[in-house]
Amino acid sequence: MCDAEVEFIVVGGVAGVLQGSPVLTRDLDIVHRRTPENIRALMTVLKSVDGVFRPDPQNRRLRPTSEMLSGTGHLTLETKLGPLDVLCELEHGEDYEALFCDTELVTDGTVQIHVLSLPKLIEIKQRSGRAKDRAMLPVLIATLEERNRKE
Numbered sequence: 001m002c003d004a005e006v007e008f009i010v011v012g013g014v015a016g017v018l019q020g021s022p023v024l025t026r027d028l029d030i031v032h033r034r035t036p037e038n039i040r041a042l043m044t045v046l047k048s049v050d051g052v053f054r055p056d057p058q059n060r061r062l063r064p065t066s067e068m069l070s071g072t073g074h075l076t077l078e079t080k081l082g083p084l085d086v087l088c089e090l091e092h093g094e095d096y097e098a099l100f101c102d103t104e105l106v107t108d109g110t111v112q113i114h115v116l117s118l119p120k121l122i123e124i125k126q127r128s129g130r131a132k133d134r135a136m137l138p139v140l141i142a143t144l145e146e147r148n149r150k151e
Helices: 013-018 036-048 066-070 096-100 118-128 131-150
Strands: 008-011 028-032 074-079 082-087 103-107 112-116
Touching: 008 013, 008 096, 013 028, 013 112, 013 118, 013 131, 028 036, 028 096, 036 066, 112 118, 118 131
Parallel strands: 008 112, 028 082
Antiparallel strands: 008 028, 074 082, 103 112
16 A cells, blocks of 8 residues: 555554554554545555455455545445445544544654554544453553553
8 A cells, every 4th residue: 555655544453553653453554535536546455456345145256445445434444455344533523634633653764654643543442432442451551551651
């Protein structure tokens, strides 16, 4: 996605992992910028990784559309690289533009990725109420506290 210049923010468990939190997660969650140009770039990437909806018990291999990526929903996809959740918004009004100010830039020296900040990730996990999010909270909080102690 980085090579294709798709504008996105990593959210969810991988956002925690990229900031040093030792949590386990099964999929990559992103919030993408919903401009026509960015949606075209994202569609190209999704085609290249064979992105199809999951679960699909009938194995119809349904693909997302530009209209879906322009909306407000969550698209849960399976790709040849693994599960990918493409989120138009986390919740109403929490889209790319609204979340961007709460991101951190993570780099390996070559690639730079915008990742939801730990404080914002913790806030979102606290609001969600899902059991798997509640289980992740103590680890995320401890990671943030440890990072703050080192600063």
